[in-house]
Amino acid sequence: MPLIRFLAVLPLILSLSIEAYGQFNNYRKYDYKWAAAFPKPVALNSKFEGAPLVILNEENFFKVSGVKSGFMKIYVESKQHIKYTNAEGVLSGARFDLPSSFDPILDRSDVPRGSADTAQRPKLFDVKVLFFAARIKKRNGTVVNADIDDEVVLDDRSYQLKSHRAYAHSLRFGGSRLENNNTYTYVFQIQNLEPGDELEVHYKYEIPYAQNWYLFNSNRVFYNGVYPKQAYSFTFNFNKKVGTTFLYNNGANPDKRFQEKENVTYIFKAENLPGCLDEINARPHLELPYFVYNLNPMDARFYYTSPYNMEEAPLPFWIYLLRLREQYTEYEQRRADPLIKDKQWKKVQSFMIVTTAGIPNANIFTRLNTLHNKIVDDFKYQKDGAFFAGKDKKLERLGDYTENETLREISRFKLYVKLLNHLNIPYNTMYFMDKRVAQMGLNFISSVVDNEYAFAVPRVNQQYYLYPKQSRCGYYGNELPFYWENTPALYIEFYSLWADKIAGLNFIKTHASNASENIRVCNIKADVDLNQQTLDCEAKVSLSGQFSTMTRNLYVFNYMDSTLNPLYGRKINYAFQPQDNDTLTPYSKSAVYPFKTNFRMNYSSADRMVRNDSRYQLSLDDLFPHIVENELDEAYRELRYYPDFQSQDLIKYFFVFSDSVKLLNKDELDVAISNSFGAYTITADQLNSTTIMIASEFRVTSEFVEANKIGDVVDINAAIRKLNQGVLVVQKGRVGLH
Numbered sequence: 001m002p003l004i005r006f007l008a009v010l011p012l013i014l015s016l017s018i019e020a021y022g023q024f025n026n027y028r029k030y031d032y033k034w035a036a037a038f039p040k041p042v043a044l045n046s047k048f049e050g051a052p053l054v055i056l057n058e059e060n061f062f063k064v065s066g067v068k069s070g071f072m073k074i075y076v077e078s079k080q081h082i083k084y085t086n087a088e089g090v091l092s093g094a095r096f097d098l099p100s101s102f103d104p105i106l107d108r109s110d111v112p113r114g115s116a117d118t119a120q121r122p123k124l125f126d127v128k129v130l131f132f133a134a135r136i137k138k139r140n141g142t143v144v145n146a147d148i149d150d151e152v153v154l155d156d157r158s159y160q161l162k163s164h165r166a167y168a169h170s171l172r173f174g175g176s177r178l179e180n181n182n183t184y185t186y187v188f189q190i191q192n193l194e195p196g197d198e199l200e201v202h203y204k205y206e207i208p209y210a211q212n213w214y215l216f217n218s219n220r221v222f223y224n225g226v227y228p229k230q231a232y233s234f235t236f237n238f239n240k241k242v243g244t245t246f247l248y249n250n251g252a253n254p255d256k257r258f259q260e261k262e263n264v265t266y267i268f269k270a271e272n273l274p275g276c277l278d279e280i281n282a283r284p285h286l287e288l289p290y291f292v293y294n295l296n297p298m299d300a301r302f303y304y305t306s307p308y309n310m311e312e313a314p315l316p317f318w319i320y321l322l323r324l325r326e327q328y329t330e331y332e333q334r335r336a337d338p339l340i341k342d343k344q345w346k347k348v349q350s351f352m353i354v355t356t357a358g359i360p361n362a363n364i365f366t367r368l369n370t371l372h373n374k375i376v377d378d379f380k381y382q383k384d385g386a387f388f389a390g391k392d393k394k395l396e397r398l399g400d401y402t403e404n405e406t407l408r409e410i411s412r413f414k415l416y417v418k419l420l421n422h423l424n425i426p427y428n429t430m431y432f433m434d435k436r437v438a439q440m441g442l443n444f445i446s447s448v449v450d451n452e453y454a455f456a457v458p459r460v461n462q463q464y465y466l467y468p469k470q471s472r473c474g475y476y477g478n479e480l481p482f483y484w485e486n487t488p489a490l491y492i493e494f495y496s497l498w499a500d501k502i503a504g505l506n507f508i509k510t511h512a513s514n515a516s517e518n519i520r521v522c523n524i525k526a527d528v529d530l531n532q533q534t535l536d537c538e539a540k541v542s543l544s545g546q547f548s549t550m551t552r553n554l555y556v557f558n559y560m561d562s563t564l565n566p567l568y569g570r571k572i573n574y575a576f577q578p579q580d581n582d583t584l585t586p587y588s589k590s591a592v593y594p595f596k597t598n599f600r601m602n603y604s605s606a607d608r609m610v611r612n613d614s615r616y617q618l619s620l621d622d623l624f625p626h627i628v629e630n631e632l633d634e635a636y637r638e639l640r641y642y643p644d645f646q647s648q649d650l651i652k653y654f655f656v657f658s659d660s661v662k663l664l665n666k667d668e669l670d671v672a673i674s675n676s677f678g679a680y681t682i683t684a685d686q687l688n689s690t691t692i693m694i695a696s697e698f699r700v701t702s703e704f705v706e707a708n709k710i711g712d713v714v715d716i717n718a719a720i721r722k723l724n725q726g727v728l729v730v731q732k733g734r735v736g737l738h
Contacts, residue, residue: 027186028150030131038135038143038200039081045272048228050636052089055229056198057081060102064209064238069299072209072242074216075130076100082199090193093227098186098205099127102221104277105284106446109437112562121185125211129186132203139196146199147191152184209297216295217317218445220438223252223268223289227275236266236293243296243314247443252289276638280629285438287639292444307500315502318448318490322497325453326429329417330498347399348418364423365464368457369477371419372466373591375407376474384409412468416455428493430456430465430508432480434563435487436642440507445490456491463491463508473553476591478511481561482546482645486512515646515701517594518545522572522651529658530616530732533609539572539601545594546645552597555584565644567627572651573603575622615664618728624651624696625724628717637710642703643677649698660689661730669694669726671719675712677705680719684728692730696723 042056059079066072078100084090099122101107107122134146186205193199209216223232233255238244239262246254246266255269268291277284284290294317296302304315323330355374356367382401386392387410398411398418407415420427431453433440440446454467467475475481488507496503524539543552550568553559558581560569571580589597608619626649632641669684678700685693698720705713 027129027131032131032133032202034133034135038137038198042081042083042230044083044085045228045230047272047274048230049085051228051275052086053082053084053093053227055080055082055225055227055232057231058229058233060234062234062236064242064244064295066209067239067241067298069213069297069301070210072295072297074207074209075204076207077204078202080199080201082201084193084195084197084199086195089227090195090197094190094193096132096188096190096201096203097121098129098132098188098203099124099207103219103290104226105222105437106220109434109563113564114566121183123183123215124207125183126208127184127186127205129203129205132186132188132201134188134190134199134201136190136193137198137200139194144192146193146201149189149191151187153187154184209295213299214321214449215447217321217447218292218294219447220285220290220292220444221268222277222284223270224273224277224284225275226278229273229275230271232270232273234268236268238264238295240264241298245294245296247292249285249291249443250287250289252291254291274638276636279637279639279641280632281436281642281644282639283436283439283642284639285444304502313502318445318505319497319502321448322431322492325448326492326494326497328414329494332417332421333494344397344399345418347403348415349422351402352419352422364425365457365459368419368423368425368466369591372416372477375415376469376476376591378405379469380406381469381472382406382408407469409470412470416466416468420455420457425457428456428458428463428491429453430463430510431490431492432484432510433487433489434483435485436483440488440490442505442507445505448490451490462511465510471559473557473559475549476595478593479549479595480510481549482513483563485510485546485645513545513594513645515648515699518547518645518647520544520547520551520647520649520651524572524651524653526653526655527658528609528618528655530661531658532606533611533616534604534606535608535618536604537573537576537602539599539603541572541599541601543595543597543599546647547649548595548597550644552586552589552595555599555601556586558583565627565629567625570622570625571601572625573601574625576603576605614732616661616730616732618655618730620694620723620726620728622724623653624720626651626696626698626720628720629713630717630721632710632714632717634711634714637707639707641677641705641707641710641713643700643705645700646703647698647700650695651697652693652695654687655692655694655728657690657692657730659732661692661732662686663692663728664731665727665729669723669728671723673716673719675715676709677702677712677716680716682719682723692728694728696720 039057044054048054057080061075061077063075063077064072065075076099082093084093101122103122132148132150134148135143136146137143190199221234223229223234240259241262244264252268254266256265256267258265270289276282277288296314296317301320302315302317303312305311306313352371356370359367359370384392396408396410398414401408401411402415431448431451433446433451438444438446452467454465456463456465458464464478465480466477467480469475487510489510491506491508493503493506519542521542522539524537527536528534541555550561550564554569554571573580584599584601586597586599608621610617627644663684663686666684669682671680671682673680678698680699681695681697683693683695687693698716
């Protein structure tokens with residue numbers, strides 16, 4: 001029987017494979033002819049001499065063809081003239097990934113930091129490359145064809161769908177289930193480049209609007225890239241009936257605007273753009289020029305009938321999309337009996353009654369917070385990939401899973417809607433934007449298709465956030481990671497979203513934390529046996545504020561936010577157990593700001609000491625895991641440096657020796673630095689004949705550091721790195737103290 005089923009679907013599989021193969025390989029059949037001679041020599045701007053490659057000229061063309069959404073296509077074309085100055089440029093800049101990205105920061109924002117996947121890919125479906133051509137001018141002046149290796153790579157979309165998977169069926173167009181679609185990247189690798197060569201490349205690809213309609217709203221186009229550009233242009237062409245709108249940021253204004261019949265053209269130009277879009281801990285959206293465009297095609301979805309004059313009027317894209325996202329909430333709010341007592345509801349109700357037993361009914365907010373904390377601390381989390389792939393066709397069973405203390409991906413928000421409605425608590429929603437990537441406002445909303453959001457419960461003079469977790473661990477009430485703190489978020493009042501009168505945009509700045517609240521204190525007693533040359537450590541770790549938010553789950557669940565600096569993934573015992581997978585239960589914790597959490601742990605080592613007669617060297621390698629940026633480049637910096645958050649981080653080791661010792665290298669260890677970034681001190685003291693303390697205190701006091709002061713960050717990072725590569729030198733014997 002299985003064989004019969006397989007034979008039945010075999011023709012379909014083959015047809016799809018043939019169609020895909022043809023789609024992906026049509027560009028190879030294109031007979032490309034160069035229309036002109038190789039570009040004339042261009043003098044290299046002296047300010048870019050240290051760059052591994054320089055884009056001498058880049059011309060981009062973005063053409064919107066058609067006016068009705070079902071038939072629209074977008075054509076992206078690029079011509080580039082590139083100079084490769086050294087081997088590093090050849091190694092890093094000989095690869096081209098299509099579709100290309102005009103907003104690589106946003107397109108790569110959900111890729112784990114340090115991922116081997118280097119492509120910064122827009123989230124686009126069914127892209128077709130029409131042609132890709134390249135030729136090389138060698139150092140001796142001869143022009144040769146580029147030797148191009150090409151492949152089509154299937155993207156793993158699982159990390160890119162995130163929060164909108166739960167309603168992706170609503171984004172379908174023409175029967176296409178977008179949550180099941182695959183996207184592909186065309187990779188072109190130039191093989192015969194050498195330092196000193198110049199490359200001319202010309203490519204074009206097609207994007208169908210219908211499959212990607214929800215991704216062409218509030219899109220950013222940055223002028224700058226990773227590498228310097230001496231000349232840059234971007235030509236944007238569309239039919240005036242599409243109703244395209246533009247917003248400009250940081251000086252990005254069109255150089256020309258003109259119209260020929262129905263076609264409208266905007267041309268943006270710039271010169272001598274530094275390559276800085278990938279600078280560590282920069283926020284390019286606050287400093288670099290970019291424009292934002294919105295495509296508004298002729299589509300009934302983007303219009304509504306005004307109840308005031310019964311005429312059609314445009315419906316803002318964000319309202320249309322947010323109505324899709326919150327359609328379940330609307331259903332629950334508007335149905336005649338929102339608390340139908342079916343079997344599944346009764347199980348949810350039972351969970352609420354048991355969890356809040358003993359809390360007076362009048363204390364509604366306390367009951368809500370208790371339910372939320374229960375979900376955060378005790379509920380397992382189930383990803384629903386099988387459901388979205390159509391393999392799990394069972395019902396949602398919200399009550400069954402709640403009874404089993406499991407939060408399903410498809411039920412993240414639904415469960416909270418049930419809880420809030422049952423408690424009769426008014427609520428709205430708050431859509432966040434990672435401030436490392438962008439800043440929401442009237443000039444940039446984002447596509448809102450994939451922004452995470454929380455329920456916002458109005459309290460006295462503030463909003464109280466409840467964020468449904470999306471992993472085993474979550475955030476307590478009113479707890480936000482640093483990248484959602486102190487930044488505008490889109491505030492949606494539920495009834496305004498569904499009202500006949502279209503609401504305006506409303507942004508609320510989320511709360512901020514400071515250095516006096518973001519604190520980590522680690523006190524470690526290390527018993528040192530001079531005879532056995534062993535260390536036995538007992539550590540007390542206290543986390544507060546963002547240190548608790550961002551690192552407590554590392555100890556409890558071995559979980560770390562993959563977008564963070566990898567050093568967030570180091571526990572205090574990292575130097576002794578780099579692959580420590582043990583989990584700890586905090587001996588005290590608080591679910592109230594600043595969420596203080598405390599741990600105790602023990603660890604040991606038998607290979608950190610070297611003896612030379614009566615002298616001992618104790619390795620300090622990685623004993624002080626402060627979170628720094630070790631790859632920061634002082635030589636080239638164009639943008640401000642933004643630390644993750646202002647903080648105090650104190651790590652103290654009390655080395656208690658089995659015999660009397662004398663500290664010999666205090667002067668080498670002691671450090672005191674204070675600058676525009678913060679302050680760093682190392683204090684090495686002999687407390688008594690057998691005890692030596694080394695205290696490493698790192699304070700981040702600045703919101704940002706100017707580019708010309710990046711050396712201040714580098715200096716502190718270097719001092720921390722030096723300590724973590726240093727040694728403690730002592731001499732055994734009863735000797736006088738300092």
